[in-house]
Every structure is written in structure tokens, then in C-alpha cells.
Amino acid sequence: MNDMSAKIRRGGAFLTVFLKEVKENLRDRRTLMSAFLTGPLLGPLLFVMLINVTLNRELDKAEKPLPVPVLGAAYAPNLIDALKAGGVVPGAAVADPAQTVRKQDADVVLRIAPDYGKAWRKGEPVQVELFYDSSRRDANTSVERVSDLVENYARQQGAMRLVARGLSPGTAWPLQVARRDQATPQSRAVLMFAMLPYFFVITIFMGGMYLAIDLTAGERERQSLEPLFANPVARWKILCGKLAAICAFSTASLLITLLGFAVVGRFIPAEKIGMELDLGLHFATYVLLLMLPLVLLLSALQSLVAAFAKSYREAQTYISLLMLVPIIPSALLSFMPIKAQAWMYAIPLLGQNLGIMQLLRGDGVTGEQIGLCLAGSLAAALVAVLVTAQLYRSEKLAISA
Structure with a gap:
């Protein structure tokens, strides 16, 4: 010092x-x-x-085949075919879909009601259920993928029903939203x-x-x-x-x-x-x-x-x-x-x-x-x-x- x-x-x-x-x-x-x-x-x-x-995990869920347990698959064969075409692999039914999602055994579970076919043939609205946990961020991609496929199938079938009745498909959608995303590839990085x-x-x-x-x-x-x-x-x-x-x-x-x-x-x-x-x-x-x-x-x-x-x-x-x-x-x-x-x-x-x-x-x-x-x-x-x-x-x- x-x-x-x-x-x-x-x-x-x-x-x-x-x-x-x-x-x-x-x-x-x-x-x-x-x-x-x-x-x-x-x-x-x-x-x-x-x-x-x-x-890589999100890309895998968005692109690779996605296994999804389906209850009542036999009631809606055409819907199941549409899901398969979109990369979804229907899995075996589970006893309790809500518990399956909570335990994270599956990201999403699809349930089809037994009266699906009867209501469909009458031209009545039908409903399917998607079980998922919104608090699981890692499951969002799977949920969105299955949800989009089901909704696209519903719109397609609805348009076909209108055509069969001699109506324009646009009749059911009098208003369309054109989305103009102003985000650039670089700004999305934020x-x-x-x-x-x-x-x-x-x-x-x-x-x-x-x-x-x-x-x-x-x-x-x-x-x-x-x-x-x-x-x-x-x-x-x-x-x-x-x-x-x-x-x-x-x-x-x-x-x-x-x-x-x-x-x-x-x-x-x-x-x-x-x-x-x-x-x-x-x-x-x-x-x-x-x-x-x-x-x-x-x-x-x-x-x-x-x-x-x-x-x-x-x-x-x-x-x-x-x-x-x-x-x-x-x-x-x-x-x-x-x-x-x-x-x-x-x-x-x-x-x-x-x-x-x-x-x-x-x-x-x-x-x-x-x-x-x-x-x-x-x-x-x-x-x-x-x-x-x-x-x-x-x-x-x-x-x-």
C-alpha cells in the first residue's frame, strides 16, 4: 500500500x-x-x-401430424376425413376428456355428439366440443390448428347447403372483413x-x-x-x-x-x-x-x-x-x-x-x-x-x- x-x-x-x-x-x-x-x-x-x-416445438405442432383423441368419430366420418386431410390423426376415445386435458395427456380433445348425423341430415345446426386448457401456452398451436380445421369444414359445408338450395354462398356472409396487417417481418420479431x-x-x-x-x-x-x-x-x-x-x-x-x-x-x-x-x-x-x-x-x-x-x-x-x-x-x-x-x-x-x-x-x-x-x-x-x-x-x- x-x-x-x-x-x-x-x-x-x-x-x-x-x-x-x-x-x-x-x-x-x-x-x-x-x-x-x-x-x-x-x-x-x-x-x-x-x-x-x-x-421448433411450435413448428412441429403446426406442421407435423397432430394426434387428437376423438369421442364419437363414427358419427361424423366426413368431418374426420377433413381433419385427416389437415394433418390431424384421430386417436382413441378417452373416458374423461376434461381430465385428460387437465393432466396434460393431450393438448386438445374433440367430442362429437351421438345425434350429430341425425341433425346433419335434417339440415339443423350441429355442435362439436373442443376440450382444451387456455392456461397452457404450449397447447395453443394445437388448439388453433384443430379449431381452424373444424371451422373451415363448417363454412365449406354451409356454402354447399346454400348452393343446393339455389342460393349464393355469399348470402350467409353479407359482411366480410378484409384484414390489412401492417406488421413487417422485422416488427413481428418484437x-x-x-x-x-x-x-x-x-x-x-x-x-x-x-x-x-x-x-x-x-x-x-x-x-x-x-x-x-x-x-x-x-x-x-x-x-x-x-x-x-x-x-x-x-x-x-x-x-x-x-x-x-x-x-x-x-x-x-x-x-x-x-x-x-x-x-x-x-x-x-x-x-x-x-x-x-x-x-x-x-x-x-x-x-x-x-x-x-x-x-x-x-x-x-x-x-x-x-x-x-x-x-x-x-x-x-x-x-x-x-x-x-x-x-x-x-x-x-x-x-x-x-x-x-x-x-x-x-x-x-x-x-x-x-x-x-x-x-x-x-x-x-x-x-x-x-x-x-x-x-x-x-x-x-x-x-x-
Whole structure:
């Protein structure tokens, strides 16, 4: 520590502290794993694996033969033939269709009433029952597939009945709705990748977390913070050196994550479901620009929270709770979709979330939106830095517990 004090007196305090913290933490295996492996690489890999598994499972249910238990298949042979033509494989009847669906033994069960044939021959309306569980998201594709086949068959037979009576099929449908979907293949990607901004924020958070803890609570616990503050150097310069080191690790972590998503994004079969996903250089550049002020803000908040802790373990607990904050904007936009207003871009985390969502949609972000996002996040970061600097002036921080 005496050697460190001499270096601070000879050279610039900011640069000396920055280089010292970077070199020391490059030798720390836990910090390296968190900053350069766990968050940056594991996140993209897990994200792509989950997306691929989900897409492949949904595609299988939409394209491959679909087994469906049918009760009363003998009462409606023509309907069964139509279902078979659509890829449905009628299965053996089950004793209790409702219980079968609840136990997840089948995604959907079809029941045909015994009086189906009699009512059909009289030209009376007939009814079939579909048993399914709407709370099971993985069963929605199967339910929609069977439901569409039954409804298409019903419309086709209804049209034939009208023709047999000398009437135009259009008589039964005096009003037709022409749907004009304005979604583009790229904008549809937002439906599946809405949590992507959260991955970037968590990467920044994880990249600097252990470093922020070690440079405050860790040094306090090791009793190395007190001699460092004893140097005739303004404490804000020491703080700036530490924050620069945390920001360097967080930014490196973000860059690795952006590179990881650019690579693994090519393996997502988005085109198979009519989506287009571009996570290349253009996307990465704008995400980096939007996230840079957030790097400083999160670094200052982590340092502030860790400075209140008396031990390394206590700081981990506090910062783990702080980690819940970044998920709020993503969760809010997922459950309560809102129309973005200009002022929203000035709110830290929310502005970044909205900007990344626009990039995913292919709409791009305007200069005004970028400016508001940078200004709002930088202002919040400045406040956090000033509060942390004020805390660094306290003698209680310098005294080891």
C-alpha cells in the first residue's frame, strides 16, 4: 500500500487508481468470469437455445401430424376425413376428456355428439366440443390448428347447403372483413424478443458488480481503503478512478454480449415463422450508444450501494436487490404496452428499452430520441456520482468495520 501511495503522489490520482484497479481485477477469477463469461456469453447462448426450442416445438405442432383423441368419430366420418386431410390423426376415445386435458395427456380433445348425423341430415345446426386448457401456452398451436380445421369444414359445408338450395354462398356472409396487417417481418420479431433490452442491462450490471463490491466493501473489509484515503488527494479523484475501472469492465462485458448476439442470432430460425431479425453491426452500434450513459449510472449506483455495506457478503446482498430494478421497464412494457412519448426517452432504463424495441422493429431511432435518452441517463448518472462522492467524503467510509 505504501508503494501505491507513492505512485499516487508522483502521478495523476485518477489514472493511477484506474490502472491499479484494472490490473488487480484482471487477476481475479471471479470478476473475470462475471464480466467476460457468465453474463456476456451465457446470456446470448441461453436466449438462443430457448428461442430455438420454442420455435421448433411450435413448428412441429403446426406442421407435423397432430394426434387428437376423438369421442364419437363414427358419427361424423366426413368431418374426420377433413381433419385427416389437415394433418390431424384421430386417436382413441378417452373416458374423461376434461381430465385428460387437465393432466396434460393431450393438448386438445374433440367430442362429437351421438345425434350429430341425425341433425346433419335434417339440415339443423350441429355442435362439436373442443376440450382444451387456455392456461397452457404450449397447447395453443394445437388448439388453433384443430379449431381452424373444424371451422373451415363448417363454412365449406354451409356454402354447399346454400348452393343446393339455389342460393349464393355469399348470402350467409353479407359482411366480410378484409384484414390489412401492417406488421413487417422485422416488427413481428418484437413479439418474441421483447426481453432483449433486459439482457443488455443485466450484462452491464453483472460486468461491473463484483468490481464495484471489491473496490468499496471489499477494500473496507481488507482495511486497505483507509490508507488509500490518507493520501493528500481529493477523494473525488479516487472515486473517479474506481468508477472508470468499473465502467471499463461493464463496457467490455456489453461489447462481448453484442458480439455474442450478432453471432448466435444467425442461428435463430425466425424466417420460418415470418419474422426477420437483424442483430448485426447497425443494431449493435445504436445499442452501444444508448447504453453508454447507463454504464456510468449503474456503476455509480453499485458503488453507492456497496459503500453502505460493512462486508463483502453484505454488499452482495444489497446489490442483488438492486438487480431487480432493471427488470421493471421490460416487465412494464410486456404487461402494459404503451405508446411511446418523447419525454419517456429521457427516463433511464425506460428510454433504452423503448429505443432497442424500435431498433428491433426496424423503425430506427431519431436524433431527438437518442439525445433525450443520453441527456436523461447522463443527468441521473451525474446525480448518482455526486451522491457517491459525498459519501466518499465521510470519515465513516474510511474507517474499517
